[in-house]
Amino acid sequence: MAITEEQKLQIALFRFSLVAPILNNQIEDISEYLETLASQVHDVPYYGKREYNAKTIRIWFYDYKKGGLDALKPKGRKDKGSSRVISSSLGEKIISYRQENPSISVMLLYEQMVKDGLFLRSQISYHSVYRFLAKRNLAKPLVEQSSSKVRKKFAYDEVNHLWQGDMMVGPYLYVNGKRKPTYLFAFIDDCSRLVTFARFDVEQNFESMKSIYVEALLRRGIPQVVYLDNAKVYRSTLFHEACARMGTAISHTEPYDAASKGKIERFFRTVRDRFLPLIPKKPSSLEELNNAFLRWLEEDYHRRIHSALKISPLDKYMSQASKIKVVDDPLWVNNLFLKREKRKVNNDSTISLYNQFYEVSSIFIGKRVEVRFDPKNMDKVMVYENDEFLEYGKLVSLADNAIIKRDYSLDNPEQKLSFHQASTQKGDS
Incomplete structure (x- = not known):
């Protein structure tokens, strides 16, 4: 079965997760980090269990720097069509090699084995050997190494190097006569403790989180790393893809560890x-609550001297303003986070959404085609095919479309006219 575009994207995101540090x-010794990754077995989307040498991962690093996330998508195999069957006699020799070297990676x-002349690279691929050993439970080394030693300590002295994000339950509001809780989504800069953006919402979903994160990007620039918990709203493929295209790594490791989430938790305590x-006790509306909160955030929290920093979060953040990677194209950022759905173009050249x-x-x-859109503003949509932008879809009248479909689709089922052509003919008749 041919690999799909969605599977290619998942593979690219996996590769980005390796090179993002x-x-x-985040890495002090790059060579050591690459060798550590090369010694591990990775669970790769579509491919399953795989090992990669340091050179391959280094190539991914340069590919991303040159071509972004799309450059990390897999290409067609160059050896497609060639024989990769391992004979029984060769298989016995491979097993023998493994038994003699149980602790090294595949x-x-x-x-x-190539060096010893057991076979040529052109005859047997690495992946064939790996699959052969994996089927016999011989792929995993007896001793695995950890990459934790080659990572830098959890401490950053530059703004926008690390943001922490989370959500807390806020006061209750009456919405359409029903008592509902509010949710405060927030992102905080690890270095300065400045809240890049935060806002209360009555929905605890991806769209709410996304709108607040995008606003943080537009106001405060692009972070290098974002630490988040394992909540569903943070694990969206769309969110991971958008961040990867901006060069932002997402980490879900140790979500409740004090070292990784302490600053955002302390901010929530300050809010309370x-x-x-x-x-x-009962804010009259969500707008009233947010107006009061944002006023307090800018006038009190951001300007108050922080006990650990000995300076206000705003002054600390602005002291490194030259290091901030600002958003030059707000439209580009907004488009990265658009919702996506597949649709078939109807015979009248319309898409139903x-x-x-x-x-x-x-x-x-x-x-x-793939339709990308903002659920909160559906005046127009963007149409894509194979990840390439085609054009904008223009909103048409539901009532007019029903008339056109009745007159032209039912009476002439084989006729294919665009909505514009059909409406023009209808007006001339």
């Missing part, structure tokens, strides 16, 4: 101790 200066074992007592219709060019009739 290098890109974001990659090192493969290199040794210093902000919530100032507001009415949440009971609304969008017109596209008639050349796409019958094709299945």
Whole structure:
């Protein structure tokens, strides 16, 4: 079965997760880090268990720097069509080699067998050897190493190197006569303790979190790393892809560890101790609550001297303003986080999306395309095919579309007219 675009994306995100610590200066000894990764067995989307040598991972690093996330997507195999069958006699020799070297990785074992002349690289690929050993439970080395020793300590002295993100439950509001809890999504800069953005919402979903994260990016620039817990809203493929395209690594490791989440938790404690007592017990609206919160955030929290920093979060952050990677193109960032759904273009050259219709060019009739859109603003949508932007879809009248479909699709089921062509003919008749 051919690999799908979604599977290619998942593989690219996996590869990015390996090289991101290098890109974001989290690694002190790059060679040691690469060798450590090369000694491990990785669970790779689509491919399953795999090992990679240090050279391959280094190539991914340069590929990303040159071409971004798309450069990490797998290409077609150059050896496609060639024989990769391991004979029974060769298989016995491979097993013998493994039994004599049980603690080394399959990659090192493969290199040794090639060096000893057991076979040529052009005859037997590394992946064939790996699959052969994996089926016999011989792929995993007896002793695995840990990469934790080659990572830098959890401490950053530069702004926007690390953000921490989380959510806390806020006061209750009455929405349409029903009592509902509010949720405060927040992102905080690890170095300065400045809150890059935070806001209360009545929904605890991806769209709420996304809108707050995008606002943080537009206001405070792009972080190198974001530490988050394992909540569903943070594990979206769309979120991971968007961050990877910006060069931001996402870490879900040790979500409740004090060292990794302490600063955001302390901020939430400050909100409970210093902000919530100032507001009415029953805020009249979400807008009133957020206006009061943002005013407190900018006038009190950001300007108050921090006990550990001996300076205010805002002054600390602005002292390194020259190091901030600002967003030069807000539209590009917003487009990265658009929701995506597959749709087939109808015979009248329209796409149906949440009971609304969008017109596209008639050349796409019958094709299945990807529609990207903002659920909170659906005046127009973006149409993609194979990850390439085609055009914007224009919102059309639901009532007019129903008339056109009735007159032209039912009476002439084989006729293919765009919505614009059909409506023009209808007006001339």
